Amino acid sequence: MTHVRAEFPALDQLVHGKPLVYLDNAATTQKPRVVIEAERHYYEHDNANIHRGVHTLSERATAQYEQAREVVREFINAGSVKEVIFTRNATEGINLVARAWGDANVGAGDEVLITAMEHHSNIVPWQQLCGRTGAVLKVAPIDDRGVLIHDEFVKLLGPKTKMVAITALSNALGTVVPVAQLTALAKAAGAMVLIDGSQSAYHFATDVRKIGADFFVFTGHKLYGPTGIGVLWGREAVLDAMPPFLGGGDMIRSVTFAKTTWNDLPYKFEAGTPHIAGPIGLAAAIRFVQGIGFDAIHAHESALLKYATDAVQAVKGVTIIGTAPEKASVLSFVMDGIHPHDIGTIVDREGVAIRTGHHCAQPVMDRFGIPATARASLALYNTKEDVDALSRALTRVQEVMG
Amino acid sequence: MSDNDLRGLYQEVILDHNRRPRNFGAIASPTHHADGHNPLCGDRLSLTLTVQDGVITNAMFQGSGCAISKASASLMTDAVKGHSVVDAEALFEAFHKMVTTPMDEEPDESAVGKLAVFSGVREFPARVKCASLAWHTLKAALSGAEIISTE
Numbered sequence: 001m002t003h004v005r006a007e008f009p010a011l012d013q014l015v016h017g018k019p020l021v022y023l024d025n026a027a028t029t030q031k032p033r034v035v036i037e038a039e040r041h042y043y044e045h046d047n048a049n050i051h052r053g054v055h056t057l058s059e060r061a062t063a064q065y066e067q068a069r070e071v072v073r074e075f076i077n078a079g080s081v082k083e084v085i086f087t088r089n090a091t092e093g094i095n096l097v098a099r100a101w102g103d104a105n106v107g108a109g110d111e112v113l114i115t116a117m118e119h120h121s122n123i124v125p126w127q128q129l130c131g132r133t134g135a136v137l138k139v140a141p142i143d144d145r146g147v148l149i150h151d152e153f154v155k156l157l158g159p160k161t162k163m164v165a166i167t168a169l170s171n172a173l174g175t176v177v178p179v180a181q182l183t184a185l186a187k188a189a190g191a192m193v194l195i196d197g198s199q200s201a202y203h204f205a206t207d208v209r210k211i212g213a214d215f216f217v218f219t220g221h222k223l224y225g226p227t228g229i230g231v232l233w234g235r236e237a238v239l240d241a242m243p244p245f246l247g248g249g250d251m252i253r254s255v256t257f258a259k260t261t262w263n264d265l266p267y268k269f270e271a272g273t274p275h276i277a278g279p280i281g282l283a284a285a286i287r288f289v290q291g292i293g294f295d296a297i298h299a300h301e302s303a304l305l306k307y308a309t310d311a312v313q314a315v316k317g318v319t320i321i322g323t324a325p326e327k328a329s330v331l332s333f334v335m336d337g338i339h340p341h342d343i344g345t346i347v348d349r350e351g352v353a354i355r356t357g358h359h360c361a362q363p364v365m366d367r368f369g370i371p372a373t374a375r376a377s378l379a380l381y382n383t384k385e386d387v388d389a390l391s392r393a394l395t396r397v398q399e400v401m402g
Numbered sequence: 403m404s405d406n407d408l409r410g411l412y413q414e415v416i417l418d419h420n421r422r423p424r425n426f427g428a429i430a431s432p433t434h435h436a437d438g439h440n441p442l443c444g445d446r447l448s449l450t451l452t453v454q455d456g457v458i459t460n461a462m463f464q465g466s467g468c469a470i471s472k473a474s475a476s477l478m479t480d481a482v483k484g485h486s487v488v489d490a491e492a493l494f495e496a497f498h499k500m501v502t503t504p505m506d507e508e509p510d511e512s513a514v515g516k517l518a519v520f521s522g523v524r525e526f527p528a529r530v531k532c533a534s535l536a537w538h539t540l541k542a543a544l545s546g547a548e549i550i551s552t553e
Binding site: 016337339340341346356358362365372401402 | 408411443444445466470528529
């Protein structure tokens with residue numbers, strides 16, 4: 001993967017006089033040159049509004065925007081581009097479903113089931129839905145390793161369960177969740193299922209048809225793409241039956257002051273001028289990832305996570321939080337007597353970028369009885385040298401904090 | 403250079419107060435109380451005060467936080483104990499000014515006494531809130547607000 005690393009210009013810099021070691025990938029990944037170039041090319045040559053102009057630039061912009069949709073469709077193995085809706089991020093995708101589908105289908109006494117390892121964006125929209133409708137939010141617990149307790153999940157599924165929303169990979173613990181299996185159980189109980197693929201989409205291949213859920217969301221900026229672009233996939237029949245989320249241009253077929261009719265899928269859910277450069281950059285990112293292949297990415301990252309786990313665990317006073325047998329990318333930890341914030345500041349001075357805090361998953365922190373963790377998260381361009389730099393920086397933390 | 407910055411932030415006094423915080427605990431029947439919360443890092447601080455005739459006769463804190471926020475609360479409670487509310491508020495202003503002085507200016511450390519050890523925080527913008535949490539909580543307690551958040 002050494003040649004791949006050279007494709008990421010931001011990785012090649014000094015921070016506080018030390019080579020940057022970027023280990024905050026679960027927050028966002030760095031961008032390869034092809035993504036930066038795709039956006040630049042669009043703005044330098046093809047910039048125009050889409051779906052409305054007859055002029056050449058508008059046609060070019062529209063073609064690229066729609067080609068990007070096809071790239072995404074293929075990437076997640078969706079049946080049709082009608083099922084691929086561009087959003088700002090995964091959070092917007094979940095909010096869209098909670099509003100447009102939830103408000104029309106969830107009522108007082110119904111239940112929404114999530115897991116105890118969700119991050120805030122897969123908790124809050126459902127809480128808000130429950131607040132609006134009188135439905136009840138149920139939370140399937142996790143064990144001390146950070147693994148979903150299967151039997152408890154099954155017990156919480158019932159005739160009142162209208163929606164089951166689950167992450168495919170925990171951002172705070174690194175747990176890989178068997179989403180296809182859980183989806184089958186939820187579907188058998190008659191619930192709709194949304195999978196949050198924000199963390200999983202850049203570590204494993206996504207096959208929405210194999211998972212069998214009704215909705216799948218992910219975000220571009222963790223997949224080496226630009227910020228401000230995400231994807232909501234939904235089953236065509238389900239999306240068709242849903243009312244629009246936002247109203248405005250592009251999502252309508254005809255407008256009079258008396259009545260407006262909605263556009264077809266996917267445009268019904270893309271109101272207003274979209275972030276046109278976003279899908280174009282995202283498509284470049286997807287092609288980049290496909291060029292390497294998820295088999296190679298997964299093999300590299302798994303070996304590196306194992307190496308990092310051993311290395312970090314060997315540092316005196318470190319406890320790893322999240323020890324599921326199936327993990328990917330994420331290494332959360334705490335150090336005896338040293339707050340994660342202090343760890344983050346000190347390792348930053350060694351050029352090492354990690355996340356410290358609650359990782360937008362406060363309930364996960366509460367579950368483990370800690371205010372925060374330090375989190376190193378790996379991507380395809382990370383190396384053993386990066387991990388070694390982290391270990392050295394953690395030793396430095398102990399020296400400074402005495 | 404980076405070592406000096408770190409030593410500037412984590413001065414021995416700060417590390418000492420982090421390891422052995424002073425005035426740690428809660429006053430049984432305080433006259434004033436406030437909880438401070440920094441949602442960004444999860445720091446929580448509960449501050450109790452006894453104020454008699456305009457003088458802070460006792461101040462205690464408890465909670466969890468990073469070395470900077472814990473040491474700041476520890477040194478703050480030491481600094482305001484035995485002083486008037488008016489003096490404590492003036493100290494708040496002087497402290498706040500010191501930790502938010504731009505890097506290209508010399509911070510005024512003359513009015514803050516021992517608390518000058520926190521001037522190194524200026525080098526670390528993300529950590530200014532850690533140093534300020536206790537002080538914002540003190541201000542809230544004195545003004546009668548019970549819960550504050552630095553966000």
